[in-house]
Amino acid sequence: MLPIRLARFGIRSVAANCKRINIGSLSQVAREFSSDERPQFPGSRSQWTEKLEFIRPDLYDGIPVYRVMDRKGKVIDPSQDPQLSQEMVTKMYKCMTQLNTMDRILYESQRQGRISFYMTNYGEEGTHIGSAAALDPKDLIFGQYREAGTLMWRGFTLDQFMNQCYGNVDDGGKGKQMPVHYGSKELNFVTISSPLGTQMPQAVGAAYAYKRSQNGLCVMCYFGEGTSSEGDAHAALNFSATLDCPVIFFCRNNGYAISTPSKEQYRGDGIAGRGPAYGMLTIRVDGNDVFAVYNATLKARQVAISEMRPVLIEAMTYRIGHHSTSDDSTAYRSVDEVRYWDERDHPISRLRNYMLSKGWWGDAQEKEWKEDCKRQVMTAFARAEKKLKPNWKEIFTDVYHEMPSHIREQMKQMEEHVQKYAEHYPLKNFTKD
Structure with missing residues (x-):
């Protein structure tokens, strides 16, 4: 029945499972997971403890700062x-x-x-x-x-x-x-x-x-x-x-x-x-x-x-x-x-x-x-x-490889607006091409 139970969990065969986790036999698997020497929870590297203690971040020294020179420029080591x-x-x-x-x-x-x-x-x-x-x-x-x-x-x-x-x-x-x-x-x-x-x-x-x-x-x-x-x-x-x-x-x-x-x-x-x-x-x-x-x-x-x-x-x-x-x-x-x-x-x-x-x-x-x-x-x-500023038309470029119609229409509207109210824009500071 063991192969059937394993299949329920998506494991095709005992041999395939052993190969996947690189363990030679099921008996070795059993020994590995029944040992009380270390916890076997995935995602951690821990040891057992019977002491109820929380890790206090304020009670251990911080990571040291690596340096070569002191403040006066002298090489220490x-x-x-x-x-x-x-x-x-x-x-x-x-x-x-x-x-x-x-x-x-x-x-x-x-x-x-x-x-x-x-x-x-x-x-x-x-x-x-x-x-x-x-x-x-x-x-x-x-x-x-x-x-x-x-x-x-x-x-x-x-x-x-x-x-x-x-x-x-x-x-x-x-x-x-x-x-x-x-x-x-x-x-x-x-x-x-x-x-x-x-x-x-x-x-x-x-x-x-x-x-x-x-x-x-x-x-x-x-x-x-x-x-x-x-x-x-x-x-x-x-x-x-x-x-x-x-x-x-x-x-x-x-x-x-x-x-x-x-x-x-x-x-x-x-x-x-x-x-x-x-x-x-x-x-x-x-x-x-x-x-x-x-x-x-x-x-x-x-x-x-x-x-x-x-x-x-x-x-x-x-x-x-x-x-x-x-x-x-x-x-x-x-x-x-x-x-x-x-x-x-x-x-x-x-x-x-x-x-x-x-x-x-x-x-x-x-x-x-x-x-x-x-x-x-x-x-x-x-x-x-x-130096002059770039042409104001550059606002509409470089987003698309080929300018789509709606962006082209916006640029046309902007051009008409600038021409109509030219006295309000410092066009002399911008390039014309």
Whole structure:
């Protein structure tokens, strides 16, 4: 009767069942499931206990923070020094400082009404450059909206940054996106979306496609600790683990989700604490230590590709600037708190100290670079500001491969409207073709 009973549960035969679970005989199955040594519940790896105890998250130490340098730029354990060349480290430093300079000028331009919106990267430069430097340029990046440094590392020019923020005729997005919503097909950087979390399940889908194609590449997905509270984040993390996707989830935990401090957003041990629950390799790093970020990302990439599994990196950092030009952070944090991170634990000053200790950098080089960097940014800024806006008809393009009749009709109505009320539209600022 045993084969008949098994058939009722969808098992074709005893032999087929034994083969399926890789056990040689039914007697072995019986021994396996009758043992009291360990519970056999699917979906857990537990042991028995006779103590009635709840797990208290406030009574154990949190996940440690991996670092290479101390706050003064001194390598603590020489074995962890990535031993990067002077040329590589200098590029990191120049990229971080140029990003800082661009932020300052574009932030001020928004305050002057010259662009509509901006978001700075102050204090988080180490997370951008350290992670981008460890990736292959062909790896696909899904950013949020504070990863400009990763694009800068890959070669996105100052002119391209400025053109996008101005939405002029040379903007790759044809003026259809808000400022700082960059994208570059050539640099394998997916165009940024404003809503939180949309990029996370998209990144998993791309990584699954990479897995199927076996192209030797991985996907990098950046997000903030605020985004981790979105439903898309939970779906993405779970899908990536169950589907064994080569994706790196890189969380920039900068302490504040817009105006909500992290301590008010969640009660657990940061974002890294969630990794093991999803069955993912996880590490927490000092995001203000560019070498720690580089080492962690490099290793995560190796694991993601060789083992075909996702990795979660939580980079602990601090958002020195306001969330955006629409935010006033003094309403929810003190000036002294911001000053501490700016003066005592900044990723740029930490890397500069490292370079000084190596004899790779000095005051004369610092002065010359600052002047040259500002000149480059201001020149690109001036060029972008003088360019015309795209033709207004671009509003109706790029959604469909062939424009459908109802969109064509809308464009015709718009054209008639603009011609009728031309005096109310600054048509001289737009291209005519």
